[in-house]
Amino acid sequence: MRLLHTSDWHLGRSFHREGMLAHQAAFVDHLLEVVERERVDVVLVAGDVYDRALPHVDAVRLADDAFARLAASRARVVVTSGNHDSALRLGFGSRLIDAAGVHIRTDPATVGTPVLLDDEHGQVAVHALPYLDPDALREPWQLAGRSHEAALVEAMRRVRADLSGRRSRSVVLAHAFVAGAQPSESERDISVGGVSMVPTSTFDGIDYVALGHLHGRHTLTQHVRYSGSPLAYSFSEADHVKGSWLVDLDARGLAAAEFVEAPVPRRLARLRGDIDELLSDASLARHADDWVHATLTDLPRPLRAMERLRGRFPHTLVIGFEPLGEPVGDTPQTRVHGRSDHAIALDFVADLRGVPATAAESALLLAAHDACHDDPDADVLHVTRAG
Incomplete structure (x- = not known):
C-alpha cells in the first residue's frame, strides 16, 4: 500500500497580508498529480486543513474542490482536524462523506475506531487522531494530568486496544508537538500549563505515524515523521524544503519513505x-x-x-x-522622568532614526504638542514643577 502524508495546508492563510489562496490551489493540483503519477492508494492529511476555526468562504471552496477531486482519484483519503480547525465545521457530514472514500475524523469519541483498508498483503488499520485538547478531555477521559502527553497516551491506549484484536498493519495520524523536532515561527502555541511536548515513545510499535502541527519536515524515527506545511508561512521557513512523504507498506510494515518536493510559487x-x-x-x-x-x-x-x-x-x-555601531545607553524608559513632552518626543525621533530632529522638525513637534493642550505653557510648567 502506498501512502502520501501531508499536513498543515492552512487554507485561507495570508503571508504578511499577501493572499496565498492561488499558491495553495497550485499545491492541490500538485497533490493530485503525485497521486496519479506515483499510484498513491491513500492520502493522509494530518490536521490544520484550514488556518482558522471560521474559514473564509474562498478557503472552504478550495477545500471542497480538493476533497472532491481526491474522492474522484484513485486514492482513499483520511483527514484529521488540527488545532487551527473547528472540529465541528471540518467534521460536518463526515459520515456521509465516508461513502465517497474521504474519511474525516474530528471527534475524540471516534479515537480507537480505525479506517480499515486492504491491499494484497491484508488489512491496514488507519487510526486518525484529531487534535486532542487536554482541558476538554481531562474529565471525560479521566486523564492522569493536564498535558498533551496525557491526552495522547490515553488515545494511544485506545488505539493499541483496538490493534490487539486485529492482525493488521497500523498507521496513526496525530496533530501534536513531538519531542525531537524544531518549531518555526508560524505555528500556533499549543502549550497547556506550560506543557506541550509529547515523547516519540508514545507511538512505539506503530508501522507509520503521520504527524502534523510543525511546519518543517522532520524524521524523528524511521516510523515517525512530520511532513511539514506545503508552503512557507513565515520567513523562519526560508530554508525549508516543502512537500509530502511518499510511504510504502509491505507485508511486514514500513518498507520505504521518500520525500516528494512541492512546487515553490515564490521563494x-x-x-x-x-x-x-x-x-x-x-x-x-x-x-x-x-x-x-x-x-x-x-x-x-x-x-x-x-x-x-x-x-x-x-x-x-x-x-x-539593526544599526551597526548604535550607541548603547539608557533605555528610553529611564530618560522620561522629569522631562518635557517635547524633549521626550525629540528623543524618540533620535532613537528611531539614529540622528536628532532638525530645527524645523523640532518646531513642528512643539507646535503639535501645544495644539493638544488647552494651556500652551503646560509643557514649561511641567518642567518647572519637576525641577
Whole structure:
C-alpha cells in the first residue's frame, strides 16, 4: 500500500497580508498529480486543513474542490482536524462523506475506531487522531494530568486496544508537538500549563505515524515523521524544503519513505546590510522575484526605506532595523522622568532614526504638542514643577 502524508495546508492563510489562496490551489493540483503519477492508494492529511476555526468562504471552496477531486482519484483519503480547525465545521457530514472514500475524523469519541483498508498483503488499520485538547478531555477521559502527553497516551491506549484484536498493519495520524523536532515561527502555541511536548515513545510499535502541527519536515524515527506545511508561512521557513512523504507498506510494515518536493510559487529571501549595499550588489539580482525580509544596518536609519527597496525587490514585505555601531545607553524608559513632552518626543525621533530632529522638525513637534493642550505653557510648567 502506498501512502502520501501531508499536513498543515492552512487554507485561507495570508503571508504578511499577501493572499496565498492561488499558491495553495497550485499545491492541490500538485497533490493530485503525485497521486496519479506515483499510484498513491491513500492520502493522509494530518490536521490544520484550514488556518482558522471560521474559514473564509474562498478557503472552504478550495477545500471542497480538493476533497472532491481526491474522492474522484484513485486514492482513499483520511483527514484529521488540527488545532487551527473547528472540529465541528471540518467534521460536518463526515459520515456521509465516508461513502465517497474521504474519511474525516474530528471527534475524540471516534479515537480507537480505525479506517480499515486492504491491499494484497491484508488489512491496514488507519487510526486518525484529531487534535486532542487536554482541558476538554481531562474529565471525560479521566486523564492522569493536564498535558498533551496525557491526552495522547490515553488515545494511544485506545488505539493499541483496538490493534490487539486485529492482525493488521497500523498507521496513526496525530496533530501534536513531538519531542525531537524544531518549531518555526508560524505555528500556533499549543502549550497547556506550560506543557506541550509529547515523547516519540508514545507511538512505539506503530508501522507509520503521520504527524502534523510543525511546519518543517522532520524524521524523528524511521516510523515517525512530520511532513511539514506545503508552503512557507513565515520567513523562519526560508530554508525549508516543502512537500509530502511518499510511504510504502509491505507485508511486514514500513518498507520505504521518500520525500516528494512541492512546487515553490515564490521563494523567500532574508537579506541583511546597509540599504546602498542591498540596492547595488549585483549578486542579489536573483532575489528580484522573491518575497524579501530585509534587515537594514544603516545608522542613521534611511528615509523611504521600503519604497527604495521595492524599487529593486518589488515583493519586499518586512523591514527590520539593526544599526551597526548604535550607541548603547539608557533605555528610553529611564530618560522620561522629569522631562518635557517635547524633549521626550525629540528623543524618540533620535532613537528611531539614529540622528536628532532638525530645527524645523523640532518646531513642528512643539507646535503639535501645544495644539493638544488647552494651556500652551503646560509643557514649561511641567518642567518647572519637576525641577
